[in-house]
Amino acid sequence: MIERLPKKIRQQQLTESIGQNPFITDDELMRMFNVSIQTIRLDRMELSIPELRERMKLMAEQSYDQVRSLPLHEVIGDVIDLQLDKSGISLFEIADHHVFSRTKIARGHHIFAQANSLAVAVINEEVALTASADIRFVRSVVLGEKCIAKAYVRSISKGRTKAKVEVLSYVGDELVFQGEFVIFRIHKE
Amino acid sequence: MIERLPKKIRQQQLTESIGQNPFITDDELMRMFNVSIQTIRLDRMELSIPELRERMKLMAEQSYDQVRSLPLHEVIGDVIDLQLDKSGISLFEIADHHVFSRTKIARGHHIFAQANSLAVAVINEEVALTASADIRFVRSVVLGEKCIAKAYVRSISKGRTKAKVEVLSYVGDELVFQGEFVIFRIHKE
DNA sequence: ACTACTACTAGTATCAGGTATTAAATTATA
DNA sequence: TATAATTTAATACCTGATACTAGTAGTAGT
Numbered sequence: 001m002i003e004r005l006p007k008k009i010r011q012q013q014l015t016e017s018i019g020q021n022p023f024i025t026d027d028e029l030m031r032m033f034n035v036s037i038q039t040i041r042l043d044r045m046e047l048s049i050p051e052l053r054e055r056m057k058l059m060a061e062q063s064y065d066q067v068r069s070l071p072l073h074e075v076i077g078d079v080i081d082l083q084l085d086k087s088g089i090s091l092f093e094i095a096d097h098h099v100f101s102r103t104k105i106a107r108g109h110h111i112f113a114q115a116n117s118l119a120v121a122v123i124n125e126e127v128a129l130t131a132s133a134d135i136r137f138v139r140s141v142v143l144g145e146k147c148i149a150k151a152y153v154r155s156i157s158k159g160r161t162k163a164k165v166e167v168l169s170y171v172g173d174e175l176v177f178q179g180e181f182v183i184f185r186i187h188k189e
Numbered sequence: 190m191i192e193r194l195p196k197k198i199r200q201q202q203l204t205e206s207i208g209q210n211p212f213i214t215d216d217e218l219m220r221m222f223n224v225s226i227q228t229i230r231l232d233r234m235e236l237s238i239p240e241l242r243e244r245m246k247l248m249a250e251q252s253y254d255q256v257r258s259l260p261l262h263e264v265i266g267d268v269i270d271l272q273l274d275k276s277g278i279s280l281f282e283i284a285d286h287h288v289f290s291r292t293k294i295a296r297g298h299h300i301f302a303q304a305n306s307l308a309v310a311v312i313n314e315e316v317a318l319t320a321s322a323d324i325r326f327v328r329s330v331v332l333g334e335k336c337i338a339k340a341y342v343r344s345i346s347k348g349r350t351k352a353k354v355e356v357l358s359y360v361g362d363e364l365v366f367q368g369e370f371v372i373f374r375i376h377k378e
Numbered sequence: 379a380c381t382a383c384t385a386c387t388a389g390t391a392t393c394a395g396g397t398a399t400t401a402a403a404t405t406a407t408a
Numbered sequence: 409t410a411t412a413a414t415t416t417a418a419t420a421c422c423t424g425a426t427a428c429t430a431g432t433a434g435t436a437g438t
Contacts, residue, residue: 007414022253024248025395041397047252051396053242053423056249063252064211076298092417100316108319109265109305113298126238127289130297132325140318196385214424225387230426240425242394 003035011043018102022055031173062170075121076113077149084124085163088151090114094143104143111141111177115167118151121171123163127186135179161185192220200232211244215284264310265302267339273313274352277340279303282333293332300330300366304356307340308370312352320351324368334360343369350374 005013017032018024019030026044026053032038044051050058092114094106112135120128141147156163156167162182169177194202199222206221207213215233218225233240239247266281281303283295301324309317332335338358345352351371358366 025251027395030360036370038416043413053245053395056242056245059252060229060245060247061212063248072411076287103316107306108309108322109298109302110320112301112305116298117296127292127294129294129329130326133297133301134323136321137319216424227388228386231386242424 010035011047014040014043014059015047015049016054016188018049018091023052028088035124043124063074066078071103071184075117077118077147079118079121084122085153085156086165088118088122088155090118090151092149092167093142094147095146099143105148106141106143106145111137111147111169112179114147114149114179115151115169115179117178117181118149118165120141120144122151122153122165123183123185123186126183128163129184129186131184133179133181134144135177137177141176147171147176149177156185160187193235199224200236203229203232204236204238207238207244208373211248212241213217214241218349219271226359229316250282264306265299265337266307268307268310271311273311274345275311276342277307277311279310279338279340280306281336281338283330283334288332293333295330295332295336297326300326300358301368303338304340304358304366304368306362307372308354308356308368309340311340311342312372314374316377317352318373318375320371320373322368322370324366326366330365332361334363336360338366345374349376 012035014029017029026037026040029040032039043049049055053173057108075090077090079088079090081087081089081150092110094110098106098110111134116133121132147169148171149167151165151167154164154166161184163179163185165183167177167179167181168175203218203222203296203349206218213285214338215226215229217362218229222229232238238244257343264279266279268277268279270278272274282301287295287299292335304324305319305322309319340354340356343355350373352374354370354372356368356370357364
């Protein structure tokens with residue numbers, strides 16, 4: 001006799017398996033649970049889990065929509081104002097995936113990322129890289145809050161190879177983050 | 190006679206059409222260009238454009254990998270070693286979506302994120318938040334490089350409310366990033 | 379005019395990964 | 409033991425293709 005699980009538990013594990021690896025076929029699942037392929041299909045029906053191709057299609061559509069809507073990773077947050085070599089403002093709303101699940105407090109590096117990418121964007125040069133930074137997280141930012149970062153170019157070195165940019169981030173009128181960035185400006189022909 | 194385009198132009202437009210809407214079937218394309226379905230398939234072959242299902246699969250995989258690697262991870266990078274309140278090591282491979290598209294140089298905030306999240310993870314407390322940091326990007330990291338961050342807890346304040354963590358990130362044996370983090374430890378019951 | 383070549387079309391067999399349906403066998407439970 | 413729940417089997421069919429063979433139309437070279 002082949003070892004088998006009761007229906008309820010099998011269906012639970014099936015849901016989990018597909019959740020963990022959405023690219024699994026019914027055939028693989030059948031072998032996984034030592035049942036016939038029809039049972040797997042009945043299970044999927046009852047749990048209303050779509051077939052592999054449908055799952056892939058949904059994921060593809062999702063990512064396609066994302067690609068359309070977000071020029072992801074270019075600048076973290078939406079740039080509202082930008083005066084090259086002078087100043088810039090960006091807005092960043094703290095979403096679910098930016099926070100610690102327990103405390104709902106935003107992870108520091110997201111706040112940093114907003115400030116850093118704005119500091120880089122404000123520099124009027126093809127290639128600009130962060131050289132160093134001195135930062136302070138003044139108060140924690142929580143889920144749902146809108147973080148407004150304001151960047152000011154404080155100085156540009158004589159050879160125009162370095163710039164100092166100060167970034168102040170606020171929620172409402174409360175300062176939450178403060179940073180001083182040194183940005184390398186790399187001139188390329 | 191039905192209006193038809195020369196092969197070259199048709200293939201150009203075909204590439205564009207699929208680029209704009211990857212969810213289009215050969216059948217729809219056939220009607221679009223007033224040619225037989227075989228012609229469409231020959232065109233796809235010549236242009237090495239995969240079939241609809243393959244395209245969807247690729248997109249699905251892409252989005253799945255992104256979801257896995259980006260927001261869901263508690264720590265950016267893979268933790269290889271962790272001795273609470275002492276030290277930790279994490280490894281982070283620079284992928285396509287971490288770099289500036291032109292230069293293939295990693296955006297600073299990803300390098301920072303690895304270091305910051307490791308600095309937080311190494312602290313033996315339920316809730317730990319970055320208070321401030323002093324960082325330096327020693328040399329730029331490029332696409333494909335594996336960044337190894339090493340975190341060392343340098344001191345813990347008397348009330349155990351603050352810790353100083355130094356993080357050094359290397360590619361091979363070259364130092365690429367250096368940071369000193371002050372982490373708040375928040376004790377909760 | 380004959381040949382060679384390109385571009386296109388047609389048709390068939392086959393595939394993966396399913397759906398949909400009907401029916402039978404097995405197992406559990408009242 | 410009767411009956412209900414569960415599982416399996418079998419078959420027809422679907423989509424969106426691949427792989428392969430074969431044929432046609434038009435055009436250029438000789």
